[in-house]
Amino acid sequence: MRRSDVPPPEAAGGAAGVVRRLWPAGTLAERLLIGEAPVALTFNGTSHAVMMATPVDLADFATGFALAEGIVPDAGALESLEVLPAAALGGGAGFEVRMWIGEAAMERLRARRRALAGPSGCGLCGLESLDAALPAIAPVTARATFSVAQVMAAVAGLQPAQRLGQATRAAHAAGFWRPGSGLVALREDVGRHNALDKLAGALARAGEDAGDGIVVLTSRVSIELVQKAARLGAPVLAAVSAPTALAVQAAQAAGLTLAGIVRADGCEIFTHPARLGLDEPERRAMREREAMSEREAGGDTGGGDTGSGHAGGGHAGGGHGGGGHGAAGTARLVRMANQIAQFFAAQHPGPPGEAAAAAAVADHLTSFWEPRMRRGILAYVAAGGTGLSPVAAAAVARLAVPAA
Template sequence: MPEAASRVTSIRVARKGGTEEVLRAVPAEVPVALTHDGSSYAVMLASPVDLEDYGIGFSFTEGVVKSAADIRDLEIVEHDDGLEVRMWLTPDPSRQLVARRRRILGPTGCGLCGVESLEGAAPDLPVVGAGITVSPSEIHAALDALGPLQVIGRETRAVHAAAFWRRGEGLVAVREDVGRHNALDKVVGSILRSGGNGADGMVVLTSRVSVELVQKTARLGASILLAVSAPTSLALRTAEAAGITVVAVARDDAFEIFTHPHRIAVDGNEKNRSESFGHVA
């Protein structure tokens, strides 16, 4: 199995002049094929760690399975040109996947990650439940705890991290990957493998908030998505519709609430503010 990071030599050129040879850690990025019942579903570029979590989480957020129990067997297979997460499904999801493949045979794709139409890029999502309410101090505590747990990130400064936080337990799952979507899928897989769900906690990301990350959060059932970087407009419209509270641009000194602010207990806003700031342009 490839290592998560390797050492390479580079030449550092200073602005003021002068050069020096530097030994630097860089993250591994390998092709990972995700297969179900012997058929390839997708090939992704990912970090070669926590691939069991990745296979389960990706299958769940893609709608291939409804729970970890729908995957009856999983193995990681090494190939000369990459890795394979080989999964075998229980009968019901297996039949549904066959029917799904038959539906997408023939039409010309739009090129958006394998979906067969533009409508497929914005699938119907579940609306999350009431969820939890958190305080600013809990948000900052979750962010403070994440940094020291980013092992590959500290070494390379070149990967994303995703995590899941629960009150009284803190960060119960932290996963890293060269792809921000992959990192979240790994967290989803970890939560499912432990028998949990997203209703009792908060998703934490080091990346920007794109629409796919909101979609994955909605499928997990988490009501709060906390991120270090900014959201996109489509991500906010999707979060608004799914009932998700987006807290982003989160720094040591402040953070911004973009949707459904009633879950963040700032100056009693869970009682005094409306459930949304309104239309997201």
């Protein structure tokens, strides 16, 4: 489902205009408010759940709900699906979504019957045991990898596509973003759980594989949303707000990469950063390479550089006479600083992120470079700093001069 297919706010009860009084002006004006209605979900004629939801994309909602609850393994297992206004059935407000499934699936559903009636699509209300609230999640097997810049681009594309959100300022959204395609699908609802169910249903009904893209949310991330995203098979879940501690634990166990507080100037990766090229072993390897290069630059015996360092003397016996590195050692420091700057610039892309990247590089140099290495790079910058990237040079400018 493409963005152009998202229904306008006024469609099918998505929003309604009301007149309200403005204070302190005292004038009357109209505002669009998001729609909310009871939605009854039935399977083979048996009522299963009544959810409060925004009454748009209800076929997607019902399909996604059935998938998330494990009632059916795929959209094809729904033999039929019909959305009916309650008024047409002799009732009052709301809708009924009638689904028919195979008898074996229905028998399994009866065996674990739930009485679920929750406000705005809560994913846990009505569960009959604590174990049911924390079920084992099949691990995410998708092998797709992404960059941090792609995660940020995915989230950035969400808000402009939110028709209900822009009209009412009250809608949650869930979207699916794919490299090369951008935002492939987006669904909105008053409830964040519902929005993700609608997205899952839309993808399943369209035959889209979620294993090669990023699920993006406008909300905080609770454990139910991690469970839903993992069942969807998405390798990355990114949100504008923070996750709960339990959501992080669930994402870690499921092999799901979880990014939160995603903004234009950065984000926070809580689990499985390797999928974004930011794993801790890579960071440790970088530090080991730095230490090895530093040892090579300084020399391990008395045959080091002499008389070829910066002003104040060169290496002699591996020591740092007066704080200067030889030409080869200085070149290694420059190369190392540029590699570190490239690493952190990838986490803070674009001109707006350069200051944050420089700060991160400076913190890294302060934490992991020996004082004589910092003195060497500071002296090099003081002499002109040719060859340092802008981020690396800005980072060095932030360094304090180490004590001799």
